[in-house]
Amino acid sequence: MPTKSLLDRKAAGSTIKKMKATLSRERVLKTAAQVFAEKGYAGTTMRVVAERAGLQAGSLYYHYRSKEELIEAVLSMGLRGVADSVRLAVAAVPETASARELIDTAIIAHLTSLLEYGDYALASRRLLGQVPPRIRRKHIDLRDEYGDFWLALLETALGSGELRPGVDLHLARAFTLGALNYALEWYRPGGKPLEEIGSEFSLMICDGIFSRRLSE
Amino acid sequence: MPTKSLLDRKAAGSTIKKMKATLSRERVLKTAAQVFAEKGYAGTTMRVVAERAGLQAGSLYYHYRSKEELIEAVLSMGLRGVADSVRLAVAAVPETASARELIDTAIIAHLTSLLEYGDYALASRRLLGQVPPRIRRKHIDLRDEYGDFWLALLETALGSGELRPGVDLHLARAFTLGALNYALEWYRPGGKPLEEIGSEFSLMICDGIFSRRLSE
DNA sequence: GTCTATACTTTGATAGAC
């Protein structure tokens, strides 16, 4: 039955093509995240991304229609990835838990997923000001929604009386996220285990780096 | 005496020219810092810097020989400015002061001068990875020297028993500088006074955001 | 899907008039 055989071969060929397309597309995206994070938006050329992904420059345009479409994909991955991970982790905390446990979970989830998303997270936090206005607005909104989530988390802790009374929640959020996001600049795998870093950071954020003076 | 008069006029003209040159040079540098901080290294064009500084593109090259020379000047200003301010402030603390007072001073000086140097500080921290290799190395060294200074500061505090025992000094430094440097991203003048922000940050870094549980 | 070739645009930098 030549007809069926032909169909089979055709179907098989199409499937392989799609798999190849998906693989290439992901490799391009990952490479783009690396280069964007390192060189900035304008400093990233389609030629370099293509070269590092093992393609010719023209071939990129089969997977992404433009440089703008490429940076959009990178930014979304970096912002949504981390935000979703943290929301998920926090949602899994039992209702009975203290606000401290909630924030402890959020801190560790943020740090962990941030480093897991690596160059995506880096690019999405470094390049927001460099990309074309339309893209910038969209992703600044994403970032701010996640910021609101953190503010709500801190409000809970303040409401339950666990935060130091009178603490400025906006400052506390900036303080926390700043300390955590900076890990993108210094963290290198191979040192202290990530879980350890996470719990030490959580301790520093919640209780500071100085000894407690019980006399106070 | 036409001779003397001529000399006078010539000297006066030369002086005015020099003043004009200095003014333009500084305006160009300041403008460059703004654009670099916003758009990244490659995203900053000499034409845009010139335009915002009220000059034609070609005229920039009278003040700076190249784009590289321009970014070097911006980076140096941002890194040296903050580092020198903090060292100066710490050096002025009395010998009798506690390590806590020393670090409190450093925190506030870092935050204050960081925001004072604004776009210079921003550019020098965002663009290190984007600039040509030769320039990058030089300024990464500058940044690392300042990092050593902070590590020494924390070692002092650990040595005097004021830090929580067993705290990882490298992590504590990353934690502190991360929280502080992030202010470059969110701080806008017009809100809470900078002194207030400084002391609240110092409190959060040293004692955390949670209430102290005296029972522990 | 990927390659080669190429059209079009922008950029850093220079030269010479004023």
Place this chain on the structure above:
DNA sequence: GTCTATCAAAGTATAGAC
């Protein structure tokens, strides 16, 4: 000191062969 004019290099993106 600043301007105008201009060049060579490098960038994004497209078109058509394979």
